[in-house]
Amino acid sequence: xxxxxxxxxxxxxxxxxxxxxxxxxxxxxxxxxxxxxxxxxxxxxxxxxxxxxxxxxxxxxxxxxxxxxxxxxxxxxxxxxxxxxxxxxxxxxxxxxxxxxxxxxxxxxxxxxxxxxxxxxxxxxxxxxxxxx
Numbered sequence: 067x068x069x070x071x072x073x074x075x076x077x078x079x080x081x082x083x084x085x086x087x088x089x090x091x092x093x094x095x096x097x098x099x100x101x102x103x104x105x106x107x108x109x110x111x112x113x114x115x116x117x118x119x120x121x122x123x124x125x126x127x128x129x130x131x132x133x134x135x136x137x138x139x140x141x142x143x144x145x146x147x148x149x150x151x152x153x154x155x156x157x158x159x160x161x162x163x164x165x166x167x168x169x170x171x172x173x174x175x176x177x178x179x180x181x182x183x184x185x186x187x188x189x190x191x192x193x194x195x196x197x198x199x
Contacts, residue, residue, distance in 0.1 A: 069093060109144050112137045119160045127192045131157055131185050151178045161188075164195060 069090045073081065076097075084100050087093040116137050121130045134157050138148045158169050168191045172179065179187065 109141060109146060112141050116141075116156055121161050121165075123162060123164070127161075127188045128185055130160070131181070131188060134160065135181055150181055153181065154179055154184050157184060165191065 069088070072090065072093065076084070084093070085096040087096060116134060119130075119134060121127060135153065138153045138156075141148055158165075158172060161169060168188070172187075
């Protein structure tokens with residue numbers, strides 16, 4: 067009964083790519099194997115997304131930084147070495163030209179910011195820019 071339900075829930079275009087079985091456990095394993103992808107592919111996708119990401123100015127800078135941090139954490143879980151300092155630089159690179167004075171201020175300081183400091187200062191800068199409008 068479960069097997070009939072599972073097969074009925076899969077679109078016809080997809081079901082042809084799955085090795086058939088009369089056993090639900092085997093069938094689910096076959097589904098999993100049919101849609102597995104190499105971790106390297108996912109890592110490449112995340113790296114590209116991080117490098118090409120740009121803050122849109124609408125969604126909130128905190129959200130943008132947290133999304134970038136989430137991508138970095140996913141890469142770290144794949145044994146990719148990403149320091150917080152490097153992540154801060156990637157995030158700074160993703161900010162638009164209206165954040166250039168903010169980036170300059172960061173670059174002229176001797177200390178590197180943590181992600182939490184970046185979030186705090188970025189949110190303050192975002193609020194300052196909103197107040198000026």
